[in-house]
Amino acid sequence: MNLNMLLLIAGMAAVTYIPRVLPLTILEGKELPPFVQSFLSNIPYAVLGALIFPGILLIKEGDIWFGLVGAFAAFALALAGANVMIVVIGSIIVLSGYLAIF
Amino acid sequence: MQQIAADSVQSEFRRGIQAGMSIAVGYVPVALTFGLLAKTTGLSLWETILMSMLVFAGAAQYISLSLIASGIGIGVIIFNTFIVNIRHFLMSASLNEKMESDSMGIKALYAFGITDETFSVIATRNGKSSASFAFGVMLIAYGSWVVNTGAGHLIGASLPDFLQAAMSIALYAMFVGLLMPSLKKSAKVFYLALVAGSINSSLLLSGTMGTGWAIIVSTIISAAAVEAVISIRRKAGLQ
Numbered sequence: 370m371n372l373n374m375l376l377l378i379a380g381m382a383a384v385t386y387i388p389r390v391l392p393l394t395i396l397e398g399k400e401l402p403p404f405v406q407s408f409l410s411n412i413p414y415a416v417l418g419a420l421i422f423p424g425i426l427l428i429k430e431g432d433i434w435f436g437l438v439g440a441f442a443a444f445a446l447a448l449a450g451a452n453v454m455i456v457v458i459g460s461i462i463v464l465s466g467y468l469a470i471f
Numbered sequence: 472m473q474q475i476a477a478d479s480v481q482s483e484f485r486r487g488i489q490a491g492m493s494i495a496v497g498y499v500p501v502a503l504t505f506g507l508l509a510k511t512t513g514l515s516l517w518e519t520i521l522m523s524m525l526v527f528a529g530a531a532q533y534i535s536l537s538l539i540a541s542g543i544g545i546g547v548i549i550f551n552t553f554i555v556n557i558r559h560f561l562m563s564a565s566l567n568e569k570m571e572s573d574s575m576g577i578k579a580l581y582a583f584g585i586t587d588e589t590f591s592v593i594a595t596r597n598g599k600s601s602a603s604f605a606f607g608v609m610l611i612a613y614g615s616w617v618v619n620t621g622a623g624h625l626i627g628a629s630l631p632d633f634l635q636a637a638m639s640i641a642l643y644a645m646f647v648g649l650l651m652p653s654l655k656k657s658a659k660v661f662y663l664a665l666v667a668g669s670i671n672s673s674l675l676l677s678g679t680m681g682t683g684w685a686i687i688v689s690t691i692i693s694a695a696a697v698e699a700v701i702s703i704r705r706k707a708g709l710q
Contacts, residue, residue: 374518377545381535382525384553391581392564394575401568404698411663411694412565413594417650418664419671419689420587425643429636443644447651447667455647457641464637 439464472647481602490596493648494588494608495615497641500630501529502616505536506623512536515530516624523620528586530682531555554682555683561690562590571599578602584609595649659697667693 401409425443428434440464446456481646502523509519514536526532538548563587570578570593581602589609593600629635644652653660674680680688 371515371518372543374514375521377535377539377548378522378525380545380549381522381531381552382577384549385526385528385556385654386529387553387558387594388557388560389563389585390579392560393567393570395579396564396567398572403540404702406568407698408694409565409568411659411698412561412562413591414650414653414660414692415568415647415667415690415693415697416562417591417595417684418586418666418668418685418693420591421643421646421650421664422668423672423675425640425647428639428643435580435636437615439640439643440647443640443647444651447643447648448655451648453645453648454496454574455491456651457496459642460640460644461637464634464640468633468637 435464435467438467472704476590480601481568483601483603484607487604487609489607490592490604491589491608491611493641493645494592495611497588497638497645498529498612499619500635500638500641502619503623503626503629504635505532506528506620506625507627507629508533508536509620509628509690510624514539514624516545516621518616518649519624520621523617524550527616528552528556528559558683558687558690559585559590561687562587562594566594567591569594569596569600570605571601573602581605581609586612587611588645591646595653601696613643620695659701662697663693666697 377445384443425440426433439460442460443456446459451459505523506519509522510516514522520534522535534555535548535552538551563582566585584605589605589612592608593605596604606639623629630638650664651659654664667689670692671685674681674685681686
C-alpha cells in the first residue's frame with residue numbers, strides 16, 4: 370500500500386471523526402438553555418428538508434421529469450402511510466417502470 | 472433484572488438493524504459506484520476498502536477521488552474533507568439531546584457512525600434513542616457501505632444502467648419516508664423542512680455555496696427562525 374495514500378486516508382478519517390465525536394462527548398450530561406434545546410431538536414426535520422431538496426429533483430442530470438416522478442412516488446407512498454422500506458422499494462419500482470416506458 | 476436488561480439491549484439492537492435496512496439498500500448503488508471510481512482513479516482494493524472503513528462518509532470520499540485524480544496535495548484533500556463533513560457537528564449536537572445518557576466511551580464509539588442517513592433514522596425515532604438502537608442502525612449501514620465498496624472495486628462495474636438510475640432515488644425516498652410521519656402530525660415540522668429545503672435549493676442552484684455549507688446554513692437558519700417565530704407567538708399569547 371502506498372504510504373501517501375495511507376496518510377491521506379488517516380487524515381481524512383481524523384478530520385471526519387472530530388466533528389462527529391466532539392458534541393456528543395462534550396455535551397454529555399450538560400443542561401442547555403431551553404431555546405438551544407428546542408433549536409437542536411428542530412435540526413433533524415430541517416436537515417431532512419435540506420437533504421431532500423433540491424437533490425431529489427436532480428437525481429438524473431438533464432431529466433427533471435425523472436426526479437419529479439421519483440419525488441411524487443416517494444411522497445405519495447409516504448403520505449399513504451407506507452413504512453420507510455416500502456417507500457424506498459416502491460419509488461425504485463416506479464422509476465424502473467418510467468425508464469422502461471420512456 | 473439483568474436478564475431483562477440484556478433482552479431489551481438485544482431487541483433494541485435488532486430494531487436498529489431493521490430501521491437501518493433501508494439505508495443498507497440505499498447505499499448499494501452509491502457504494503458500488505464509489506468502488507468502481509476508486510479503481511479507475513488508481514486506488515488498490517485494500518486502499519478503497521480501508522477508506523470506506525475508516526472515513527465512512529460518502530460525499531467526502533467521492534470528492535476525494537476527483538481531487539486525487541487531479542493530483543492535488545493531500546493537505547488540501549484532507550482540509551476539503553473536513554469542510555464537507557463539518558455538518559456532522561450539528562447532527563452530533565442534535566443527537567446528544569436525543570440519546571439516552573451513556574458513558575463517554577460508548578458515545579465516542581457510536582459517534583463514528585454518524586452520517587446523514589444514520590442520523591436521520593435515529594433522530595426521527597419517537598422518544599429517546601438508546602445506544603443499542605444506534606449501533607444496530609449504524610452497523611447495517613456500515614456493513615453495506617464497506618462490503619459494496621469492495622464489491623464495486625472487485626467486479627469493476629456497477630449495477631445495470633436502468634437499476635442504477637432507478638436506485639438513485641433510494642436515499643431520497645428514505646428521507647421522505649422518515650420525514651412524513653412527523654410532518655403529518657405537526658405544522659412545525661412542515662415549516663422546518665420547507666424553509667430549510669427552500670434555502671438549500673436557492674443556495675445550491677444559485678451556486679452561492681457547495682453542498683456541505685449549504686446544508687449547514689439552511690439547517691441552522693430554519694431551525695432557529697422557526698423556533699424564534701414560535702417563541703415570539705407564545706409570548707404574544709397567540710398559542
